[in-house]
Amino acid sequence: MEDIEDLLVGGGGGAPPGFRIPVAAAVGIKPKKSVSRDYLKDYSTSKIPGTQTIYIKTFGCSHNQSDSEYMAGQLSAFGYNLSENQDEADLWLINTCTVKSPSQSAMDTLITKCRNAKKPLVVAGCVPQGSRDLKELDGVSIVGVQQIDRVVEVVEETLKGHEVRLLTRKTLPALDLPKVRKNMFVEILPINVGCLGACTYCKTKHARGHLGSYTVDGLVGRVRSVIDDGVKEIWLSSEDTGAYGRDIGVNLPILLNSLVAELPSDGSTMLRIGMTNPPYILEHLKEIAEVLRHPCVYSFLHVPVQSGSDRVLTAMNREYTVGEFRTVVDTLMELVPGMQIATDIICGFPGETDEDFEATVNLIKDYKLPQVHISQFYPRPGTPAARMKKVPSNIVKRRSRELTTVFESFTPYVGMEGKIERIWITDIATDGSHLVGHTKGYIQVLVVGPESMLGSSATVKITSVGRWSVFGEVIQIHSQNTKPRKNSARVEKNSCSNSKETCCSEESETCACGLTSGCGQTEEATDVSVLKDDQKTGEIRSQNLIGYLLRKRKNSSHRKIENQVVKEMDGNEGTSNDWALVDKALLVGIVMSLLTIIAIFRFWL
CATH class of the missing domain: 3.80.30.20 (tm_1862 like domain)
Structure with missing residues (x-):
């Protein structure tokens, strides 16, 4: 299939980044069947756009990772659920890397798996942009590297059975699009x-x-x-x-x-x-x-x-x-x-x-x-x-x-044992018992501590060194994570494998490899107020109506989850003496049940 040029409404600049305009006029599509322009009338409630679950897989460098986070943010803002479970997803979105043959081979394998599972598929990233005629991409919807701000449109049309291709280069995607970070810090x-x-x-x-x-x-x-x-x-x-x-x-x-x-x-x-x-x-x-x-x-x-x-x-x-x-x-x-x-x-x-x-x-x-x-x-x-x-x-x-x-014969960290270093902690190690921090020289330091230390800076004493890791003991915490947090809809604890620098492929420009990626909760004492104030902060910062609507929809979709987190924290701290209405009702029900049982027992006697 040839690349289809974007058709913008009125021949102008189209809609603001991340905002859906009438899809039939906004996106070049190859329909697999005749579809009414007013497509929502033909849709059942279960197929309303924004109600489905999306699985996103990213290959390659940190730039690709950022693109995936932007696409995830837009999909989440419009109500789509994001899942790491391929089976429960209604559509797969694969962001590809073309640096090496193994990365592209992994992409091919995943595309085949998706086809066999009969799942709708969207492919993004460098492979389709640089090799648009690959036979593996036949019949597949495509998002080009400079079209990530229109991923919602492509996903919607793909879920309706259309093949969509947006590959024409245009202006750079906006930096203020909604984003769901893999690591919130x-x-x-x-x-x-x-x-x-x-x-x-x-x-x-x-x-x-x-x-x-x-x-x-x-x-x-x-x-x-x-x-x-x-x-x-x-x-x-x-x-x-x-x-x-x-x-x-x-x-x-x-x-x-x-x-x-x-x-x-x-x-x-x-x-x-x-x-x-x-x-x-x-x-x-x-x-x-x-x-x-x-x-x-x-x-x-x-x-x-x-x-x-x-x-x-x-x-x-x-x-x-x-x-x-x-x-x-x-x-x-x-x-x-x-x-x-x-x-x-x-x-x-x-x-x-x-x-x-x-x-x-x-x-x-x-x-x-x-x-x-x-x-x-x-x-x-x-x-x-x-x-x-x-x-x-x-x-x-x-x-x-x-x-x-x-x-591997080098021992680059010998001599660090006993030194005092300041580190910045942003991650959880794969072993689940260590947090991952980095010195100013970006040397990875593993420390033991609660997840509330994530997002903080600390002084540590290096206790031991190995070929791939340096271990430290926390002496003092300098700064806690007390800032408001957005984009915390998806908190992950998946991490890079146990860590040799040589495991990193050339396409990963950010690879310190080792025990990286993943995130957790911040200081409990500050989370309660932070989560409650999150929506207001985002709305005040909105610079235009579209940005406001995107953030408001995204925040409202997670309000129940955040409130539940707040309640759980209050319960864990054990400082709240207020009884919720449900608790009182349960207590009254228990008392009434006991009285009824006693009355019945006395009656039979």
Whole structure:
């Protein structure tokens, strides 16, 4: 099926982001049967849009995760239920990644499973955007990477039996759309889409396109909003953070300084700078180092090198040399105390010789970086590298194992035992008994404590270190999570597996891997009032009528749940002496029943 262009009402700009306009006029559709324009008349109550359950699966990088959170937020705002259970869902939404063959293979498997289950399906993300003619996508509704603000329309039409495709590029999706975060304390903030590079192995450029940056003012506004929501970590995400602003006349240091100015002075909210390729930060190294030294910015940066050989880098069209990568790392480590660098390596790129690989091994040995994401080369259809002469697969696998062995021989955290560190706690470990925090250098620290510590900052003493984890003992809690919380409709405790950095795939720009993801309750003493005030806070902040209606609908759909949470907390604390009407009625019923039994017993005697 050919891509169907958007048909906007009146030929103008259509409806505001996230708002449903008459679907037949708003979305190009391929109906599988004739449907009346006034489709609601033909629908039973059980098929009214907004009453169904949606299962969302996300593959790939943090940018994809943010897109999924935005789509989940819009669906939730319009009344749809979100579930992790595939079987109970009425529709599946799969957000895809095109970086590696395994990710796309996993997508294919899930699509097949969905078809076999006879479930309506919507596919989003980089795979359909970059490879729209894939046979696996025949008959499937599609949401393009710049059309996520119209996911509600696509879902509604798909549930009615239509095939919908929105792939035409347009303006960037608004930053203030409703959002359901996977971790309520972490905001993944896309600062730009696309990139300026043309790497010969990369398929993402085909999907995300050329660089498109959000304005500084728009990003500053979003940061203010999420801080008010109680977010404790802000991850700047993009395909290349360092290229930010070059299309709109600004640069990354300008943005970073503007965002840092918005962070609370008590250090309760931290900023993490996303993946940055070497070419675009070389001219700003000192300015970026100054930002990384700021007490509210993690001293951590993900800088992919991909190979230790200039010859291979040229074949990759990476636009830098190994010497320039070394300049980036050396400068940041010299200027930023406690600086931590993560990098990526591709083993077995076409034409890579034993000498090229040895240069890569030596580079990793020189720096002994604590995080190295090691990947085998996967030819992606339509890329120049896919047409190059490949290195035999047995050699690629051998090199990958060898480099992994070298990396795992390092002990990067030796010497930390006994040190006092400040950490920011945002997660629950997979073992269920530890909380996950990070030092300013973004070193993962596991501590034992109640879930009420989530969203807080604490001073800890490092008690032991291992190859993959550092353990600490809480000495003092500095800041509790006392801010209002929104987007708490779905609280999850699923976590990344038990943690080797090398388990992370190249597509994950945020991967510190280890015991990550998941969230829980905050300080009980503050939750009661916070939850009651949540709707008012959101309404006051609404900047337009549509935003107000979205938030009001979403908040009202969860009011009963939140009130129940409040009651449970009151009961657990044991401080309330007030008897609810139902309690009194039950007590009276019990007394009356006892009196009746006594009366009957006496009568028979």
